[in-house]
Amino acid sequence: MNQTIGIKVIPLTILNGKLITFVYNGRTPSRIWEKNVTLEATTAQIIQTIVGLDPGDGYIEQLYTISRPQERDFDIAIVYYFLVAQAHIVSPEGWTERVHALDHPLISYATQRLRWKIEYTNVVYSLLPNEFVLGELQRVYEAILGRTLDKRNFRKKILSLRMLDDTGKKRSQGRSRPAEVYRFKTRKPTIVEVL
Amino acid sequence: MNQTIGIKVIPLTILNGKLITFVYNGRTPSRIWEKNVTLEATTAQIIQTIVGLDPGDGYIEQLYTISRPQERDFDIAIVYYFLVAQAHIVSPEGWTERVHALDHPLISYATQRLRWKIEYTNVVYSLLPNEFVLGELQRVYEAILGRTLDKRNFRKKILSLRMLDDTGKKRSQGRSRPAEVYRFKTRKPTIVEVL
DNA sequence: GCAAAAGTGTTCGTATTACACCCATGT
DNA sequence: ACATGGGTGTAATACGAACACTTTTGC
Numbered sequence: 001m002n003q004t005i006g007i008k009v010i011p012l013t014i015l016n017g018k019l020i021t022f023v024y025n026g027r028t029p030s031r032i033w034e035k036n037v038t039l040e041a042t043t044a045q046i047i048q049t050i051v052g053l054d055p056g057d058g059y060i061e062q063l064y065t066i067s068r069p070q071e072r073d074f075d076i077a078i079v080y081y082f083l084v085a086q087a088h089i090v091s092p093e094g095w096t097e098r099v100h101a102l103d104h105p106l107i108s109y110a111t112q113r114l115r116w117k118i119e120y121t122n123v124v125y126s127l128l129p130n131e132f133v134l135g136e137l138q139r140v141y142e143a144i145l146g147r148t149l150d151k152r153n154f155r156k157k158i159l160s161l162r163m164l165d166d167t168g169k170k171r172s173q174g175r176s177r178p179a180e181v182y183r184f185k186t187r188k189p190t191i192v193e194v195l
Numbered sequence: 196m197n198q199t200i201g202i203k204v205i206p207l208t209i210l211n212g213k214l215i216t217f218v219y220n221g222r223t224p225s226r227i228w229e230k231n232v233t234l235e236a237t238t239a240q241i242i243q244t245i246v247g248l249d250p251g252d253g254y255i256e257q258l259y260t261i262s263r264p265q266e267r268d269f270d271i272a273i274v275y276y277f278l279v280a281q282a283h284i285v286s287p288e289g290w291t292e293r294v295h296a297l298d299h300p301l302i303s304y305a306t307q308r309l310r311w312k313i314e315y316t317n318v319v320y321s322l323l324p325n326e327f328v329l330g331e332l333q334r335v336y337e338a339i340l341g342r343t344l345d346k347r348n349f350r351k352k353i354l355s356l357r358m359l360d361d362t363g364k365k366r367s368q369g370r371s372r373p374a375e376v377y378r379f380k381t382r383k384p385t386i387v388e389v390l
Numbered sequence: 391g392c393a394a395a396a397g398t399g400t401t402c403g404t405a406t407t408a409c410a411c412c413c414a415t416g417t
Numbered sequence: 418a419c420a421t422g423g424g425t426g427t428a429a430t431a432c433g434a435a436c437a438c439t440t441t442t443g444c
């Protein structure tokens with residue numbers, strides 16, 4: 001029996017104001033790594049074929065490499081997470097929703113990394129549709145940070161980062177005042193100037 | 196020919212006020228990973244046998260896993276860095292000093308991670324002897340951050356973190372006023388309370 | 391007219407920066 | 418006596434936290 005190296009991908013999305021992950025038939029999406037394929041390409045293949053999503057629709061980041069992962073299906077697992085907006089997830093067949101907290105130490109580690117990342121990069125874009133209102137953005141931050149935020153302070157902070165463009169459009173949802181619609185200046189991972 | 200997984204260790208230390216790394220015969224210390232040995236154990240072995248240091252004398256952290264590393268000696272390299280105080284490095288035979296900046300993108304990534312870590316943990320302890328004076332500590336911070344710091348502000352901040360104990364001893368070096376000698380409260384990685 | 395979410399400023403406390411001089415020692 | 422690094426305080430500013438009411442729409 002030989003060494004097997006696996007790539008695992010933890011898909012993360014926001015559903016109903018919660019940061020959640022999905023498992024497929026009780027397992028984290030994964031595949032054996034084959035020589036002459038980069039780790040990044042394998043990760044993309046997993047997202048494409050197992051998760052059933054377009055890797056380009058989300059944000060991929062390497063999380064950690066562990067030996068002897070619990071599942072015993074690999075000797076080493078190189079773990080990535082994949083952030084994707086709920087809107088891209090079309091047919092959740094065979095998928096089981098899992099709340100994020102205790103599944104795996106790696107998921108809470110991913111959450112930690114995310115908390116830190118959304119403070120100084122624009123990667124939250126990957127959890128939102130192209131156009132959105134500030135309330136939606138705030139709910140994403142709150143889901144990741146696990147606490148509520150003050151609306152005024154949040155808007156002040158976010159707008160000062162100058163990572164959003166005001167589309168000029170307005171959107172009304174239900175019986176409430178219509179909100180300004182925003183869009184990310186860029187949907188590529190970018191470090192936000194803290195000025 | 197089969198897949199080969201390598202573990203690499205980037206040793207980092209402070210020498211003459213600079214954060215540097217060492218290579219051995221022009222290569223980063225590494226070895227092939229063998230099944231049934233954890234990554235952590237292999238890393239410790241590399242530090243022990245190739246770097247020639249005691250892993251317990253420094254701080255080890257996983258950095259990143261890459262496929263197709265330049266050296267072509269592995270298909271995949273799982274890279275760690277090892278922080279160690281200059282004082283522990285006894286016989287640098289076969290070792291070549293390398294300044295940190297451009298060697299490898301991973302080294303600048305390690306530097307980034309370090310910059311962020313020393314702000315909220317006590318891991319700098321690993322780059323210092325048991326007892327030291329605040330000037331030495333400041334020089335370590337400056338080497339990692341790559342800029343000079345104001346002495347008064349530095350002392351205020353560091354002492355407010357309450358991660359140091361005053362030994363009561365004084366040390367004079369050369370013709371200057373003797374300095375208070377400090378010691379880390381604990382030499383285990385600890386998250387510093389930001390109070 | 392009422393429910394629901396959007397939008398908007400000010401105040402306060404804390405943390406960060408900038409900055410200059412005297413001290414204790416070895417030579 | 419002088420060179421060397423150690424040690425100390427204050428003022429200005431920037432930043433984050435707390436906080437309440439008005440607006441626009443759908444029903």
